[in-house]
Amino acid sequence: MTVSMHSQANRDLRLSARQGLLPARGSGWLAGFGNMLAKEMGEWFRTRRWLWQILIWLTIINGFMALLLFGLPALASIMPELKPTAEAAFAGLPPEIGGVMMYFTIAVMAGTIGAIILAQDEIIQEKQSGTAAWILSKPAARPAFILTKLLSNTIGALVLIVALPGLVTLGEVFLATHQLVPMAPFLAGEGVFLLALFFYLSLVILLGVLFESRGPVLGIAFGVMFGGMVIGSLIPQINYVLPLAMDKIAQVIMLGIPMPAMLVSQLIATAVLSIVFILVALWRFQHIEL
């Protein structure tokens, strides 16, 4: 005779109810999702990680913006030879637009590198240390494990790499130009920036699932980013499928000019590839031995 699942489940419920505890929610491929997500979000926002990330991104992105918006004009006023450089910085655009254009250039480049570095250890570390095996010996589904890693890093990047530096940039531009940045195109540009980060986060999570060490994860992710730029200049068709000009897409939106077909294709391909990376990561992780 085999133990009845039903009677045991009832016993569990009675035991839990006696203590006021209820069985955790979530079953199937989302089992454990809420608990794991809360833990991962805690790693971002209940440790000092958020403070370090704010300092890093405000220094890199907004520090650069401050240099451009306040430092360069101040230097040009005391060093006349810098005046042409200061005037060329915004390429003849209104300063509130030109400033935001520069923001997207620096933010997409630095943010992408940062996202790769931040996420490269997420899966590898858990596999190597044995914590993945520990977690997955509990009622936690493998897809939920991968999705919480992706979602927590995306939310962390959204808040600390995209939203906060973007908000500070708006303030910097206003202080420097006394002009308000048009919000709708700016927010759309921020969406493109987030999509660029999401692409690399998905790629790095997939690579973390596929490989057992950090080398290939970092190598391939940076290879796509920097190698893509080099190859993209030699074979322009690459730009139709890889997110090599996401800053340009944000800038085109900011300028309100029609988007070239290549950039439209790049935007769509980035979203599609991100989803493909996630699906492959979910499928592969289902079969990994821990």
Add this chain to the structure above:
Amino acid sequence: MDTSNSLVIETHNLSKVYKETQALLDLNLTVKEHSIFGFLGPNGAGKSTTIKILLGLIQPSGGQATIFGQDIQRGSVAIRKRAGYLAQEPRYYEHMTARQIIGYTARFFYRGPKDLIEARVQETLELVGLEDKADRPVRGFSGGERQRLGIAQAQVNYPDLLILDEPAASLDPMGRHDVLEVMEKLRQYTTIFYSTHILDDVQRVSDTVAILNKGRLIAEAPISELLAGDGCSAIYEITLKSEGEASLSSARDRVSGQPWVQNLSMAAEDGLFCWQVSVSDDTAAEDLLLRLIIEDRSLKVKHFGRKTYNLEEVFLEIIGKENSK
């Protein structure tokens, strides 16, 4: 309710192949409810592989298994809701405290008011004696403290099945004693399936034992049967006092002449003669052996009994036989 015959774990020809290595071959196991099932074998025998397959951490190459009647692959999450697991080398998030680790584990099983979950966490920490270290990061924990934390996190959900992979391996004698005590305490609530190579511990707490060697199950029996010599040849120990050499010699001839007697060895000590009689037919030996000896009234039998083994002897004999095949 009599549940003594209920099966918690059943495996049918469970196998695992790693490239060209057969880690597990046609494993057929049955684990009864509320038993403490000792899973023995030398290093590399396939014990941890079996445990990981049962928990869904690795996939079998062949065969099937059920836990609580659920298929281990299709019903893995449902099974894990009712199981607790302690890994051979338990790993946790090193920056988290013991309380955070147990709380995190508990929330995979329960929801409800925060104070109730914290009360359960506290109760669990007290069970393993970690309440005074509950708020320290686990990176500073000793091997024994990690193992106690491992047992705590494994039973935070009042599991119906507790799977422990070498639970006492890294512990000092006191730590081992504590772990075995906790296992005995938990027995009334749960079934315990544990692997170990510490045979004294198995003999102390287990009621059923399985021995695995090179991926094959070579013995599975209640421990009382194994220790009685089942699985090995039965040996009777007899201590005699004899007035003369002739009566001893004729008794020896009578016994040796029986077709079910395989071997008779004798040693003399302090005027007594100690025989060890190896038999192939236990029933015949029980009926006839003593009678054959006391036919001669000049022989005095000081001791007569079937030799009982300790687990180490049984284990070494079974493994030795298997390896010599």
